[in-house]
Amino acid sequence: MVPIAYYLILSGILFACGVTGFLIKRNIISIFMSIELMLNGVNLSFVAFAAQWHALSGQIFVFFVMVVAAAEAAVGLAIIIAVYRTRETLNIDQVDLLKL
Amino acid sequence: MTPNLHLWLIPVLPLVGAAINGFFGRKFSRQGVAGVALCFSGAAFLKVLMVAFTFSSLAKPHIEFLAPWIRSGSFQVDFSFYLDQLSLVMLLVVTGVGFLIHIYSVGYMWEEGGFYRFFAYLNLFMFFMLTLVLASNYLLMFIGWEGVGLASYLLIGFWFTKDSAASAGKKAFIVNRIGDFGFLIALFLLIKHFGSLNFDQVFSSISPLSAETGGAGLLTAIGLLLMVGAAGKSAQIPLYVWLPDAMEGPTPVSALIHAATMVTAGVYMVSRSHVIFERAPMALTVVAIVGTLTALFAATIGITQTDIKKVLAYSTVSQLGYMFIACGVGAFSAAVFHLMTHAFFKGLLFLAAGSVIHAVSGEQDMRQMGGLRTKIPWTFWTMTIATFAIAGIPPFAGFFSKDEILWRAYQSSWVYWAIGLFTAFLTSFYMFRLWFMTFFGTYRGTAEDTHGDSSHGPDHGHGHGHGHGGIHESPWVMVGPLVVLAVLSVTGGWIGVPGSLGGDNRFEKFLSPVFHSSIAVSGAESHGVATPPEKETESPEPQASHSKELIFTGISVFAGIFGFLLAWQLYYRDPQLPQKIAASLGGLYEAVVHKYYIDELYATLFVKPLIAGSALILWHGIDQNVIDASLDNSAHGANQVSDSARHMQSGNLRSYAGWVAAGAAAVIVYMIWTGTR
Numbered sequence: 001m002v003p004i005a006y007y008l009i010l011s012g013i014l015f016a017c018g019v020t021g022f023l024i025k026r027n028i029i030s031i032f033m034s035i036e037l038m039l040n041g042v043n044l045s046f047v048a049f050a051a052q053w054h055a056l057s058g059q060i061f062v063f064f065v066m067v068v069a070a071a072e073a074a075v076g077l078a079i080i081i082a083v084y085r086t087r088e089t090l091n092i093d094q095v096d097l098l099k100l
Numbered sequence: 101m102t103p104n105l106h107l108w109l110i111p112v113l114p115l116v117g118a119a120i121n122g123f124f125g126r127k128f129s130r131q132g133v134a135g136v137a138l139c140f141s142g143a144a145f146l147k148v149l150m151v152a153f154t155f156s157s158l159a160k161p162h163i164e165f166l167a168p169w170i171r172s173g174s175f176q177v178d179f180s181f182y183l184d185q186l187s188l189v190m191l192l193v194v195t196g197v198g199f200l201i202h203i204y205s206v207g208y209m210w211e212e213g214g215f216y217r218f219f220a221y222l223n224l225f226m227f228f229m230l231t232l233v234l235a236s237n238y239l240l241m242f243i244g245w246e247g248v249g250l251a252s253y254l255l256i257g258f259w260f261t262k263d264s265a266a267s268a269g270k271k272a273f274i275v276n277r278i279g280d281f282g283f284l285i286a287l288f289l290l291i292k293h294f295g296s297l298n299f300d301q302v303f304s305s306i307s308p309l310s311a312e313t314g315g316a317g318l319l320t321a322i323g324l325l326l327m328v329g330a331a332g333k334s335a336q337i338p339l340y341v342w343l344p345d346a347m348e349g350p351t352p353v354s355a356l357i358h359a360a361t362m363v364t365a366g367v368y369m370v371s372r373s374h375v376i377f378e379r380a381p382m383a384l385t386v387v388a389i390v391g392t393l394t395a396l397f398a399a400t401i402g403i404t405q406t407d408i409k410k411v412l413a414y415s416t417v418s419q420l421g422y423m424f425i426a427c428g429v430g431a432f433s434a435a436v437f438h439l440m441t442h443a444f445f446k447g448l449l450f451l452a453a454g455s456v457i458h459a460v461s462g463e464q465d466m467r468q469m470g471g472l473r474t475k476i477p478w479t480f481w482t483m484t485i486a487t488f489a490i491a492g493i494p495p496f497a498g499f500f501s502k503d504e505i506l507w508r509a510y511q512s513s514w515v516y517w518a519i520g521l522f523t524a525f526l527t528s529f530y531m532f533r534l535w536f537m538t539f540f541g542t543y544r545g546t547a548e549d550t551h552g553d554s555s556h557g558p559d560h561g562h563g564h565g566h567g568h569g570g571i572h573e574s575p576w577v578m579v580g581p582l583v584v585l586a587v588l589s590v591t592g593g594w595i596g597v598p599g600s601l602g603g604d605n606r607f608e609k610f611l612s613p614v615f616h617s618s619i620a621v622s623g624a625e626s627h628g629v630a631t632p633p634e635k636e637t638e639s640p641e642p643q644a645s646h647s648k649e650l651i652f653t654g655i656s657v658f659a660g661i662f663g664f665l666l667a668w669q670l671y672y673r674d675p676q677l678p679q680k681i682a683a684s685l686g687g688l689y690e691a692v693v694h695k696y697y698i699d700e701l702y703a704t705l706f707v708k709p710l711i712a713g714s715a716l717i718l719w720h721g722i723d724q725n726v727i728d729a730s731l732d733n734s735a736h737g738a739n740q741v742s743d744s745a746r747h748m749q750s751g752n753l754r755s756y757a758g759w760v761a762a763g764a765a766a767v768i769v770y771m772i773w774t775g776t777r
Contacts, residue, residue, distance in 0.1 A: 019761050023754050031753075092753055 279332015388428020
């Protein structure tokens, strides 16, 4: 059996990749993908712990996260398309209408 | 079982009139405003007359309880009214003279703007004055006291667009404030030491005390503080300065408030508090000295004034001084007697002066008058009666009251008497000077030429005399009150004919229950200490006393006649002489003309340092540098802090995310650190 530490390290790496991508990328699609990456990093740790402790609730929680992520993807992509239609750009630095 | 007199109606009626005119008067016609004002003040007068007719059957003092006001432990102050002989006399004077002056005002103010405002204020004044007079405790009296001050302020500044009127109103109010301060402290002392402000409770707890001889005590302190209040309201040295300036108000106001009623509130208050004063001989001495000095001082200023109303104003100050002499020597009934006759003849003098001013289209300078005798005969004759009354010529009212005061003053100290006598001579002189300058000789003014449309005196710049052509007698609404007051000025003194002249001084007997009841107690309690002067009147040999009194009466009449003769010589036979005399007196004359530079002295001593101190320390120092600065600085600081914090809110999504990530990292580090410890 693979020790849980491996899963957790992988999960941390995935999450860190997501955070880094979120911080440095300017394209909204890339940022969106970074968010998905973070979610999946978290999901991985959930299922790892669920397998470790034989607790089913961790796995159920992952389904919840996936459902919410799917919904979020649907809404988020719609917003992205709307933004692109009106502003003709996906550069996050140029979508700053609410900025002071 | 005492009958319910509904005394509350007396003050409330004018208040209703004031409310109606004040709130709705703008929409009324002049007739309507005048009707409302006259109805309510007249109704108050009728009510007082009804009370007066049932008065003899009442238990005195009659106290009418209306409502509780302040109840704090054993300390109680109620809305309740106190009717005894003294307040009845005051009620009759205030409502009677007040009603006459209301009538007169209808004619005098007919062409003025703010007609309804004037009558609302006048009725409001009546309300407060009647509250003052009827109050059964010092606090309610103080309410009236402040209220008449307010009404006085409003009416002095009636022509508020005129700078001098507005500042005269302020001056009156501020100077009165100084007096009120003394009054208030006296009230606090009463509460602290006697636990009550009700007249009967205070007086019954003071009555057993003996007079404070040797040095000052509590009662002396209270008496002196009350005197400070009285000096403010009744224009005595050193607080008299507001009254001459108060002549900026309309003439009926000068007559009602600044001659007949409000300024006598101080005399009333001192008389009401006679129980306190009788036990504080030092305070009484101060009252007498202040009165004497004021009487003399104001009379000398009155000689040199050329504004007809200013002469009368200083005359009022001087006559009030007489009343305080009377109070100071313990002759309270004489003071109230003079208060009453003074209300008649000084009210008449002011109204007649107003009629003169009306006749010559707003001119107030007597040098611009003269020869008006035949042109305004009614005014002339009524003013003549008033002049004779104030000069103390028998049988006019002023003779009896002034003579009474002088006689009582002599019994106390010949100094008071001598100065009082000299003042009587001065009074006679300046009043006949006014009389000769106004009514005799040739007319020196210009009103007839310009038909009175634009020739208003420089210091009387309201719209007087519009549409009048030349000098004219006043309408009957103005002449009527003059005649009534003239009759009173003749006959008013007859109720107090002293024993030496074959009368029995009914007035003093009428008031004696008020002023004598406590003296009997004090005489019994304080064996041989400072016998109040009243006791001397019951001297064992009335015949000798009467003949002596007659001699003094003769002397004071002679002083009055001498004043008349001197004025006749100087202002009728040889009108050039006064200038020569004035020139030969030089500096002294200048000083008197400038009212001894008292206003300037006060300005230098008090007003300017106060203004400078307020501006430098309070305004620039504390207000600007401390209060404003602390607010400004904290606002500025908040601005700075939020300005730096604002930059965090960049709108840059990735920097937010960075902060969130950094925060999360910090939390994790903290948790790991605490977990491994």
